[in-house]
Amino acid sequence: MYPDRVVSGMRPTGSMHLGHYHGALKNWIRLQAEQPCLFFVADWHALTTHYDDPSVIEKATWDMLVDWLAAGVDPTQATMFIQSRVPEHAELHLLLSMATPLGWLDRVPTYKDAIENPAGRDLSTYGFLGYPLLQAADVLIYRASTVPVGEDQVPHVEMMREIARRFNHLYGKEPGFEQKAQDAVKKLGSKRARLYAELRTLYQQDGDDDALAQAKAMLDEAGSLSMIDRERLFGYLEGSRKLILVEPQAQLTAAARLPGLDGRKMSKSHANAIGLREDSKSVTQKIRTMPTDPARVRRTDPGEPTRCPVWQLHEVYSDADTREWAQKGCRSAGIGCLECKQPVIDAVLAEQEPMHERAQPYLDDPSLVRAIVADGNETARKLAQETMRDVREAMGLAHA
Incomplete structure (x- = not known):
């Protein structure tokens, strides 16, 4: 099983206001002290709506990173990076697109709302239709366990889970997987091996979720297993697949809705905001x-x-x-x-x-921010490359 990890990002649309702080950043600051966090500037996502004027994106990116640091995001606790500096996001997005049904994309509520209320923008582009899939790649590439979101974003996380599930079903086939999994069971020792077999049967025959949870907890505690054997046994519990992508859980954020100067929700588009x-x-x-x-x-x-x-x-x-x-x-x-x-x-x-x-x-000294982000880009890219090695191998693309 992969370690718990939080992933979240924001589009760079300019300097941030206090609504962003109360709505998201305060939650990030709490989470960074509790578990590993990766926070990224979603500059590719900014292009889905600002493709005709990308000149604003670079300045907005660095302004937003300073705002995060000002708010209290701590680079010694969290990894801060820029999406476009980790090209594996784009590669996973492309590979996921090969097997993602078109209907999954146009049913996303936020997509439908935006198309019906385009606010004077031409959103009839492939990039805008595909942005939920790029969002999925942003999270799945880090095998994140948790995605902090507001209620309106829960359907996006559910789609990420469906995409991970579909990918594992289609491509989680390791040659000789079942024999390798059975060999791994023997490494548990006779007592644990019997318990594993019983719990696996309870789950697969009766759909007993408690048995699944108990088996996973036992595997977590089994120090005799290598990471790859533990991963095989997690997959073997649920069927005969190797788990390549992790299904993330949505964590609803208790976001305070900060009103703007006119009583409406604080927003730059309403000209009612107070800058961070x-x-x-x-x-x-x-x-x-x-x-x-x-x-x-x-x-x-x-x-x-x-x-x-x-x-x-x-x-x-x-x-x-x-x-x-x-x-x-x-x-x-x-x-x-x-x-x-x-x-x-x-x-x-x-x-x-x-x-x-x-x-x-x-x-x-702006070079301080650039150094933090350079380190973050490197950390994020190493994690992304690990996932992509498994993805390419599963899809028959590990040509040497």
Whole structure:
């Protein structure tokens, strides 16, 4: 069995805002301390919608990497790399495309939504249709166990699982596999070998998932097995195939939805965002000029916090006492809107202060970022090459 590994990426569409931080980066920062993580800039994916103007991608890539470092992604804990610097992603994408049914691609909900609402872009390209398959290659090439996603991306991970399953079914045929697997069973020792046979029968004849889980746990603990024998026995449990690609699990992220300056979801396209590393004067000015409850025409008019975008930011940034103060003061007209906004301003600036500090060394010396990414590219590529050796061999492409 392959080690647990988290893989996630983002398209470089420019500098990041606080919505990205609360929606994804905070989760990355938590995960990097718990298990091996690979975080990549999905620059090829950016071309699926920006193929007619790729000039923005390079700058956006480096800006985004600095933003990740500023937010707290730690290159000593996580591997940071650029997708296009690991060409094996493209090779696996191509090979997977040979056996992926077309219907699997056009049924993806996000694809259908984008085609129906193209936002003025021509999305009738092979690249856009195939982007879920490239996404699958991005994850499967690292044999990732976990992919942190929002709810809208769960169908993508399910498709990755189907693609891995189909690939293993079609190509997971090792010459003499069954005999090699039986030889590996003997290496477990007589007691474990009997238990393995019993659990395998329970799973294959009765579909007993508990038996499968118990057998896998036993194999994990069997120190006498080589990696290749352990892999064979995992495959033998479920049939007579060698497991080449791992089926990843979706991990739903408890992403906080950070509202924008107008109450809608924070987004650059809505022009309502606060940049991750935006200047403090600009942040202060943006929040001070935010719209508030339209019923408060005059300072003496009482308001209703639930109608006010500022209140939505209080729900994210303020403690219980401050929220109670804001609610009472608004409804009684005891405080003005500028007074109500000040704790939010203070909290946002306090959140951003360490980000500015972490970013500064990389802004002063961009070669530091490039060195981190060069190391990350090398680490990622070694892992990708291991998978591709197995994939090529399984598909009859290991010509020497």
